[in-house]
Amino acid sequence: MTKTVNNRAWFFVLPVFAIVAFSAILPLMTVVNYSVQDTFGNNQFFWNGIGWFQDLLDPSSQLGERFFDSLWRTLLFSAIILMIEVPLGIAVALAMPREGWTVALCLVLMALPLLIPWNVVGTIWQVFARGDIGLLGWVVNRLGIDYNYTGDPLDAWITIIVMDVWHWTSLVALLCYAGLKSIPDAYYQAARIDGASRWAVFRTIQLPKMRRVLLIAVLLRFMDSFMIYTEPFVLTGGGPGNATTFLSIDLVKLALGQFDLGKAAAMSLVYNLIILAICWVFYTIMTNVDAQRGRVEA
Amino acid sequence: MARITLDHLAHAYRPDPRSAEDYALKEINHVWSQGGAYALLGPSGCGKTTLLNIISGLVHPTRGRVLFDDVDVTDLSTEARNIAQVFQFPVVYDTMTVRENLAFPLKNRNVPRDRTARRVEEIAGLLDLTRVLDRKASNLTADMKQKISLGRGLVRPDVAAILFDEPLTVIDPHLKWQLRSTLKEIHRALDITMIYVTHDQTEALTFADKVVVMHDGAVVQTGTPEELFERPAHTFVGHFIGSPGMNILPCRVEGATAFIDSSAISLQRAYRTLSGGERIELGIRPEFVRLQPKGEGLPVQVRRIDDIGRARIARVEMGGRPLAASVPDGISIEGNEASLVLDPNHVHIYANGHLVAGEAAGGQAA
Numbered sequence: 171m172t173k174t175v176n177n178r179a180w181f182f183v184l185p186v187f188a189i190v191a192f193s194a195i196l197p198l199m200t201v202v203n204y205s206v207q208d209t210f211g212n213n214q215f216f217w218n219g220i221g222w223f224q225d226l227l228d229p230s231s232q233l234g235e236r237f238f239d240s241l242w243r244t245l246l247f248s249a250i251i252l253m254i255e256v257p258l259g260i261a262v263a264l265a266m267p268r269e270g271w272t273v274a275l276c277l278v279l280m281a282l283p284l285l286i287p288w289n290v291v292g293t294i295w296q297v298f299a300r301g302d303i304g305l306l307g308w309v310v311n312r313l314g315i316d317y318n319y320t321g322d323p324l325d326a327w328i329t330i331i332v333m334d335v336w337h338w339t340s341l342v343a344l345l346c347y348a349g350l351k352s353i354p355d356a357y358y359q360a361a362r363i364d365g366a367s368r369w370a371v372f373r374t375i376q377l378p379k380m381r382r383v384l385l386i387a388v389l390l391r392f393m394d395s396f397m398i399y400t401e402p403f404v405l406t407g408g409g410p411g412n413a414t415t416f417l418s419i420d421l422v423k424l425a426l427g428q429f430d431l432g433k434a435a436a437m438s439l440v441y442n443l444i445i446l447a448i449c450w451v452f453y454t455i456m457t458n459v460d461a462q463r464g465r466v467e468a
Numbered sequence: 469m470a471r472i473t474l475d476h477l478a479h480a481y482r483p484d485p486r487s488a489e490d491y492a493l494k495e496i497n498h499v500w501s502q503g504g505a506y507a508l509l510g511p512s513g514c515g516k517t518t519l520l521n522i523i524s525g526l527v528h529p530t531r532g533r534v535l536f537d538d539v540d541v542t543d544l545s546t547e548a549r550n551i552a553q554v555f556q557f558p559v560v561y562d563t564m565t566v567r568e569n570l571a572f573p574l575k576n577r578n579v580p581r582d583r584t585a586r587r588v589e590e591i592a593g594l595l596d597l598t599r600v601l602d603r604k605a606s607n608l609t610a611d612m613k614q615k616i617s618l619g620r621g622l623v624r625p626d627v628a629a630i631l632f633d634e635p636l637t638v639i640d641p642h643l644k645w646q647l648r649s650t651l652k653e654i655h656r657a658l659d660i661t662m663i664y665v666t667h668d669q670t671e672a673l674t675f676a677d678k679v680v681v682m683h684d685g686a687v688v689q690t691g692t693p694e695e696l697f698e699r700p701a702h703t704f705v706g707h708f709i710g711s712p713g714m715n716i717l718p719c720r721v722e723g724a725t726a727f728i729d730s731s732a733i734s735l736q737r738a739y740r741t742l743s744g745g746e747r748i749e750l751g752i753r754p755e756f757v758r759l760q761p762k763g764e765g766l767p768v769q770v771r772r773i774d775d776i777g778r779a780r781i782a783r784v785e786m787g788g789r790p791l792a793a794s795v796p797d798g799i800s801i802e803g804n805e806a807s808l809v810l811d812p813n814h815v816h817i818y819a820n821g822h823l824v825a826g827e828a829a830g831g832q833a834a
Contacts, residue, residue, distance in 0.1 A: 356555040359526050364620055365547045365576035374561045374572070 204435035222436035233433055237440075239412065240420040247331075247416060248395040254335055255391055256384070259342025264376070266347055280340035292404025295333040299405075319406065323413035326406050330414055333401060338391060345387045349380035389452045396445060417441055470536040470550075470628040472500040472523060472661065477532035479518055485530060493518050494686040495532070500629070500663060505655050507676035508665045511708070515685040516665045520631050523663065524551045536628055550628040552621020554635045558613030562606040566597055569605045570619045577624075591623045594654060611643045615650070622654065629661035636671060648675060669709050681705050697753070698814075703821045706751045712781060712792040715757065719750040721817055726750050729787050731766050736812050737826030746819040754781060754792035756814035760799060765807035768793075773801075784808070 205222055207215040225233040266276050286294070299319050301307040310317040319329040353375060361371045399418035402408065408415035408423070415423070421441065425434030479493040488494060493515040500506055508516045521527040523534060525546035533542045541549055561569050567588055574584040592598045595615045600608060605616055614635055621630050632651075636644045648671065655662050666672050672679050673693040681689045681696065681704070689701040700706035706714030720727045724738040728750065759770070759782045768784040773795060780795040784806065793808055795801075817824045 354557060354559075356557055356559050359521075359524075359546075359553065360555060360559040360617065360620075362526070362546045363524065363551065363553050364573040366572070367576065370576060374563065378561075378563045 201435045201438060204431045205439055206432075208432045218432060222433050223440070226433075226436050226440055236420065237437060240415055240417045241444075243414070244396055244398075244416045244418075247398070248392055250331055251334055251338075251395040252388060252391055254331070255339045255342050256388060258335065259339050259387065260346050260380070260384075262339065262343035263346035263350055263380075264372070266343070268351070277344070280343060283337050283340055286337075288400035289404050291333065291337050292401040295329065295336075295401070296405050299329050321410055323410055326410060326414050330402050330405060333405065334395065334398070337401070338394065342387045342391060345383045346380050349383035350376060353379050385452070385456050389449075389456075392448065392452075393445065396448070470661070471502045472629060473533075473535040474498045474500075474519075474523075475533040475535060477519075477522065477529050477534065479515075479522060479527065479529045479531075491530075492685055493522070493529075494684075496687055498680070498687065498690070500661055502661055503659045504661055505652075505675060505677045506661075506663045507672035507679045508663060508682060509667070509669060509672040509679050509708075510682035511667055514682045516682050517633055519682070520553070520633055520663065520665050523629070524553045524631050525549045526553075550624070550626050551631060552618075552624065552627050552629075553631040553633065554614065554617045554621060556634045556637045558610055558617050558638070560605040560608075560613045560616050562604075564605055565602050566592070566605050566608070566616055567601045569616050570597075570601075570623050573620050573624050587623055587625065591619050594622070594657065595619050595650065610638045611640070611647055614639060614647065618651075618654075622658065622660075627660065629663060632662065632664040632666075634666055635664075636666075636668075644671075651675065669711075673709070681708065683708075699816070699823070700751065701823045703749060703751055703818050706753070706816075710753055710755075712754055714751045714753050715791045715793075716818070717750045717786075717789060717791070719748055719817075721748055721750075726815070726817065728766070733766075733810060733815065734812065735815055735817070735826070737817075739817055739824055739826045747821070749818045749821075751816045751818055752810055752814055754794055756811035757791070757793040758809045758811070759784065759793040759795045759801065760807055760809060761801060762805045762807050765809040768806055768808050769804050770801055770806050782806075 204215075206218060206220065208218045208221075209215050222233070225231040226237050228234040229238050262280075267273050283291070298304045299307045301311050301318055307317060307319070316322075317325050319325045357375050357379075358371065361375060366374065397418055398416055399422070402414050402416060403419055403422075406414045408419045417437075418441075421434055421437055424430050424437060474496050476495055476497060477493070478491055478495045480491045482490050485491055496519070508519065510516050518527060522529045525541070525544060525548075529542065533540050535541065536549070561572060564572065570588045570591060571584050574587065579587075588601075589598070592601055595618065597612070597615060597619060600612065605613065608616070618630070618635075621627055636647060639647060651662070651664075652675065654660075664672070664675050666675075673696075677692065678690060679693060679696055680687055681702075683702070683704045689696060689705045691699075691701075696705055696709050700709065700714060703714070703716050707716060717728050719733075721735075721739045723740060724735045726733045726735055733750070759768075766786060768786045768791065771783045771785055771790075774781045774783065782793045782795050782801075784791050784793055786808070791808070817826060
């Protein structure tokens with residue numbers, strides 16, 4: 171592909187730059203400013219250099235230990251979420267009807283969780299999973315399983331994961347469904363004529379055709395789960411103890427709970443860089459896949 | 469290898485067909501003999517793809533049976549039928565190389581590896597795919613992909629027939645000829661029954677030994693390209709095949725004379741059986757209508773003369789009805805007035821669209 175270079179195009183980009191500067195770059199610079207200073211309140215700041223960053227990336231320091239604990243928790247959460255939601259989403263998409271009035275019904279039902287505000291999702295599950303008045307918690311306890319998400323870390327994790335799966339699997343499923351719908355019937359007919367098994371059809375036709383949307387789904391689900399805040403904040407508040415204190419929750423505790431603006435600013439910058447880095451890796455993989463195709467076709 | 473018999477076959481997409489209109493495919497009885505090259509010709513929506521899908525087993529017919537040799541396969545699945553089908557849009561398995569694509573049907577049928585490999589090489593040679601065998605199939609051009617689809621059918625040694633569903637639709641014009649001659653060569657080399665669905669008369673007439681013309685869910689004529697040209701059994705065939713198509717004129721027939729408006733045309737055969745209730749038409753191909761300066765023959769108005777390379781075709785009007793006629797070499801027409809001379813050997817009479825045989829007119833008075 172050849173690109174046309176036209177310097178006048180910059181004029182069209184300038185307004186966007188101005189808006190982005192006000193909405194993103196200026197606030198970001200404020201955070202950068204905080205990250206190299208310390209404050210004891212009264213709006214008095216003291217120069218601290220890269221001290222916060224050194225602490226943050228040193229697991230033996232108090233701040234570093236806390237940071238890495240939250241980071242591993244968040245990474246583990248994202249990994250579990252992806253491992254459940256992606257295969258489940260594919261399975262749901264494959265099981266969905268391909269035509270008829272049931273299609274619309276399925277789509278609406280599946281879109282419902284996506285339309286609920288995140289703090290409402292948290293509230294729904296907070297009540298739903300309670301042992302005394304929540305339907306889920308009550309039933310599970312009556313089945314003889316000792317379940318209490320406010321007291322037991324494992325129960326808290328399971329509840330958050332189930333909640334996230336309930337909330338977001340339909341996104342993966344809808345994306346995959348769109349990918350599946352784009353496959354012409356002739357492919358399935360040819361596969362039948364070629365004697366392909368159900369598994370072979372999935373491996374050789376459906377999965378390759380879904381690859382693009384799957385990459386997008388994985389990217390979106392990773393980003394969202396890595397930045398998850400509202401639902402676990404409402405559901406568990408990060409507890410019990412620190413069991414479900416993900417990076418975002420920790421950051422808010424640090425900045426607004428303890429008012430350690432310097433530490434919090436340094437932490438949010440590193441957090442941001444991690445997300446950017448992972449985004450970049452995904453972007454590179456996706457564009458490489460496309461470039462490879464383009465090269466051979468040319 | 470097999471003879472394919474369609475026995476009282478009919479299909480409706482609605483679950484409870486009542487009238488004839490509900491049938492996408494009206495009752496058909498037909499035998500496709502082993503090793504034949506057939507074309508199924510008709511306009512879009514005439515039911516030819518439905519018929520093809522019934523033969524391959526992708527669609528189960530509402531009524532009737534499909535027989536391969538003498539075995540009833542109506543209820544057999546596609547996989548069990550030994551049929552290969554090439555679709556309008558090329559189907560290749562994107563993640564596989566060309567070699568893996570060609571081996572796929574054999575792999576699914578658990579053919580031993582070494583036999584598969586040999587067979588793939590053989591078919592690749594036949595289709596001129598040897599040099600791209602190890603490339604990814606997704607990166608090839610449409611005609612290459614279509615060859616791969618064909619190859620996946622040919623690679624199965626037991627294949628009874630290959631069905632083509634408008635396979636050249638997405639192929640560049642200059643490659644169409646090439647691919648079509650490849651098909652002809654393969655047909656000669658492998659002695660496989662081929663059924664080729666198309667709405668393009670040139671494709672049908674150049675590919676097939678026998679053409680089956682379909683119209684509105686029914687077969688209107690089956691014959692060699694010559695038969696379709698010389699003796700169209702239905703006005704639709706006359707009009708659909710040929711460029712330009714047959715001239716169809718409403719007329720009145722009395723014995724061996726046809727009357728168009730007030731002009732009388734003497735016929736080779738007599739038609740005594742025509743009753744007044746039917747729609748009677750006279751059909752003649754432009755190739756057998758000669759334009760000449762005003763004089764003997766049917767008086768017409770010349771609208772324009774098209775030079776189509778190998779011949780000149782005159783567009784004329786007779787009593788407000790458009791006609792096409794051939795202009796012999798060396799003839800020039802002055803003004804709009806001219807006359808038409810019809811070759812009586814090629815005049816056909818149709819009643820309600822169907823050809824009427826007539827009887828020898830010898831000795832009878834008109």
